[in-house]
Amino acid sequence: MDYTLAVEDTPETIPGGTGVLLVHPSTGETDRIDTDFLNTDTDRFLVISTRTTAREVEQKLEHYEVDREKATILDTLSIERGYSRRSGEGVRYVAAPDDLDGIVETAREFLDSHDGKLRISVDSITEMVYYADEERAREAVEALLDLLGEYDAVGVFHLAREVHEDSVVEGYRDLFDGVVSLDPDGEVRGEF
Numbered sequence: 001m002d003y004t005l006a007v008e009d010t011p012e013t014i015p016g017g018t019g020v021l022l023v024h025p026s027t028g029e030t031d032r033i034d035t036d037f038l039n040t041d042t043d044r045f046l047v048i049s050t051r052t053t054a055r056e057v058e059q060k061l062e063h064y065e066v067d068r069e070k071a072t073i074l075d076t077l078s079i080e081r082g083y084s085r086r087s088g089e090g091v092r093y094v095a096a097p098d099d100l101d102g103i104v105e106t107a108r109e110f111l112d113s114h115d116g117k118l119r120i121s122v123d124s125i126t127e128m129v130y131y132a133d134e135e136r137a138r139e140a141v142e143a144l145l146d147l148l149g150e151y152d153a154v155g156v157f158h159l160a161r162e163v164h165e166d167s168v169v170e171g172y173r174d175l176f177d178g179v180v181s182l183d184p185d186g187e188v189r190g191e192f
Contacts, residue, residue: 003117003154004041007033007180010190014178016152019145021176023169025184026126026160033180033188034121035064037156038071043116046107048074050097050127051158053081074106097131100140107144111151118151120144124158125172134168138175145175156180 002013005020014020020037024030038045038061049057054075061068072090076097087093092110094102111118122128122144128137141157148155159172173179178192 001117001152003119006036006040007190008188010178010180011192014154014192016154017149018154018177019148019175020154020156020178020180021172022156022158022180022182023161023173024158024182026162028160028182028184029186030123030158030182031060031064033182034123034156034158035060035066038119038121039064039066041117042070042119044070044072044110044114045119045121046072046074046110048076048103048107048120048122050076050103050131051123053078053083054091054093072110074103074110076103097127098136100128100132100136103128104140104143104147107147111147111153118153120148120153120155122155122157124160126158126160126163129164138171141172141175 001016005011005014022030022033047057054073057073061071072092074092076094079093080096092106094106107120125137125141128140161169181189
């Protein structure tokens with residue numbers, strides 16, 4: 001199954017199973033790319049947020065006019081911050097952003113329980129590394145990429161360039177079928 005990509009300087013479509021790495025400045029405006037990715041040619045999508053709470057993700061989706069009915073949001077921050085939360089209404093929770101097994105399992109459950117064109121956004125690998133560590137974050141990313149292949153889904157994974165050693169960024173680039181680089185001036189460059 002092919003998916004429309006709708007990101008400038010990238011192929012018009014990508015096959016199911018494709019993971020796209022979004023490399024950006026730490027202060028870069030990634031919301032436009034992320035929401036265009038989620039809003040195009042999609043039946044259901046999962047936002048895995050290790051950077052913002054579900055409420056902030058919902059505000060972003062509303063601002064960019066993304067269909068909230070198609071969304072499931074995985075909030076990894078609220079419980080750790082002391083907010084009592086129960087899953088429901090298209091929002092799931094794990095206890096903390098370093099619960100990488102819980103993140104991967106929630107992604108599997110999402111993909112297993114929905115049909116059609118499915119997308120995942122992981123915002124962000126950088127935060128996963130911050131809360132867990134480099135090795136565990138990489139293992140989780142590899143597991144999520146395997147799930148995309150298994151379920152013929154596609155995903156975009158955010159990585160803040162300046163926060164990581166060059167070798168780490170290159171290591172992640174090698175894992176992905178496509179890389180979208182966002183420059184500080186907002187220019188987008190795709191490598192597929």
